[in-house]
Amino acid sequence: KGKALPLDVTPPRDDVAAGYAGADGYNVYFGDLHTHSQFSVDCIEREKLMRTPGDLYAYARQVACLDFHCVTDHHQPWDTPRNRIGADLWARTIADSRAHDRPGEFLAFVGFEYRDQRGDTAVVLGEELDYDLITQPHYRPVDRLWAGLAGRDFITIPHFHNGGGLKPDEWIFANDSRVEPVLEIYSCHGSYEAERVNERYTSEIK
Numbered sequence: 001k002g003k004a005l006p007l008d009v010t011p012p013r014d015d016v017a018a019g020y021a022g023a024d025g026y027n028v029y030f031g032d033l034h035t036h037s038q039f040s041v042d043c044i045e046r047e048k049l050m051r052t053p054g055d056l057y058a059y060a061r062q063v064a065c066l067d068f069h070c071v072t073d074h075h076q077p078w079d080t081p082r083n084r085i086g087a088d089l090w091a092r093t094i095a096d097s098r099a100h101d102r103p104g105e106f107l108a109f110v111g112f113e114y115r116d117q118r119g120d121t122a123v124v125l126g127e128e129l130d131y132d133l134i135t136q137p138h139y140r141p142v143d144r145l146w147a148g149l150a151g152r153d154f155i156t157i158p159h160f161h162n163g164g165g166l167k168p169d170e171w172i173f174a175n176d177s178r179v180e181p182v183l184e185i186y187s188c189h190g191s192y193e194a195e196r197v198n199e200r201y202t203s204e205i206k
Contacts, residue, residue, distance in 0.1 A: 119164030126153030
């Protein structure tokens, strides 16, 4: 129904979860768990984006009116400093999330985008972790990252648009489905919810 409406009109969301098994007593929340700030090298070199994590949290809470948000800057623990967040920027990200977190109103998560031979994965943390814990150089491939963070509060979300360099019938699965419960099928890179979708290209929101 939303496709027929003007851009500034939102479809009604009353009872949007009605009809789903177990929907009674649950609410629907809106958020973004994959965003980059100026702490990510691609934002500086390609998008020329000069936004701090604090700017992103503020926009999500005050302008987009989201319920939750996570800043996931690029961080390859084994890579060169250029492709790692760095301890000082990690501390700033955590500080910005604390400043914007409003329990019961808006949840500000911290995380990072991880890349290995499987492709790109957003790591969303439910707790603040010391920099040393997220930057171990042996965290490759992703199952070693899962093992290193075992017992911690986190989830990972693989990006469908970048499947990495694995063979077509090969994938690395988490032993515990709670670690990786969902898959990202829509982003600024396009929509991948079906084989033939109209939005399967770099969209204008980029």
